[in-house]
Amino acid sequence: MSKLFATLISAILLCAISGTTIAAGNSVVTAPQGGVARWAGMAAKDCGIYGKRYAAVGSVCYYPIDIQTSVGSHEIALWDQQGKQHLGYVTVEKQDFPEVPIELPPSLIGFIDLSAADLARAQKETAEVAKVLRGSDHAPQFSLPLGKPASSLPKSANDFGSMRTFNGKVKSLHSGLDFPVNEGSPVKAVAAGTVVLAADHFFTGNAVYIDHGDGLVSMYFHMNSLAVKTGDVVKRGQTLGVVGRSGRGTGPHLHIGLRWLGKRIDPERLLEAPAKLPSVSDSKAAAEQKIRKADHEVPKEGETPLNDEG
Incomplete structure (x- = not known):
């Protein structure tokens, strides 16, 4: 048998x-x-x-x-x-998934030792985000593969799923992907949908969440500025803002995350041909x-991926 x-x-x-x-x-x-x-x-x-x-x-x-x-x-x-x-x-x-220690500079220590006001703000924002992450049951407004979130998309930092420890104190699971896209570059919607949340948040900085129907939600963090607002209906490829370093980000980069049916998935899986x-x-x-070919290389010892909340 x-x-x-x-x-x-x-x-x-x-x-x-x-x-x-x-x-x-x-x-x-x-x-x-x-x-x-x-x-x-x-x-x-x-x-x-x-x-x-x-x-x-x-x-x-x-x-x-x-x-x-x-x-x-x-x-x-x-x-x-x-x-x-x-x-x-x-x-x-x-x-x-890799475990990655990150040492934040003194200028960002406030993201480790939160003041009472910052903690209250972060908790409020987390509750707001939780309301949109499960997505809607509306008919899908997307096809696969999804569109690229930037005109030029360099190789990602291979950091999806990494468990980050900040200054030896705070652990954070990174559930998105970071791409080293130049600061000021347009960030684009990967598919048509409705902006269910666009705001400046404590950890994620200028962030946009788009509901694409069928339970799929895309999210884009750390932008320097936003070009859309909550409630806007967007098209695939529409500019949402520009790449930046707002929130808990040590350098400019494009962060994209995906939730489908509320599940945290590697965005690269849907950015490539479905046959893969x-x-x-x-x-x-x-x-x-196929799984082996799709696996990301983990950061080498001593490498520090771009820092952000995922």
Whole structure:
């Protein structure tokens, strides 16, 4: 009995116990924490994961995996164009993320030892942001891959998922990506949508959050200035502001983050061709190869990625 067949049998037994069924064949996909899986080869109308049903994008189902999703099997669903449900599962693999110590200069020590006023401000802003991160159930206003957030996009700092320790005191999980884009360069919307929040925040500086429908939210931090306001409807490629270093940023850079269904995912996964994402139509070996190719290099010892709140 092959390892894959044994895994399928185990999954079927688990689903039978829970009162569900699993589709036969290759309805299995392997994806890393912080990644995105897809179900190619079958025209889809709706998709399902985490007990939530949502619209397919371009007749394809995508399944976002949070950076801290538990390792193991998670059931997924696809409803085809006739409304028939097909079940499968995604096997989430552990992703190793770097731990990075960062020493802030004296001029930024206020971001470590917060005053009572700054703490109250940060807590208020965190509550405001939490209201928009889960996104809306509106029809998707985006296609994949997403548009580039800058006209010229150099290689990223490979810092998604890094656990940063500031001055040996404060830990922060970086759930976005930093790109070394020149200060003053336009920051562009990766897709059409509605600006659900545009504000100057304590940690993230001048920040913009865009709801693209179907539970997808993009966010852009540390800009020097903003060109949009809360409530604006924007188009793909529209300028949102310019690259800067506002908030807790030691240098100018472009920070972009993505939440899909509230899950923190590596933005680079959606900035590249969807065919690079692991799919249920892949063999396990093919899916593993895609994961290895998509893995970011971790910062080398002694390297310090650009500093910001993610």
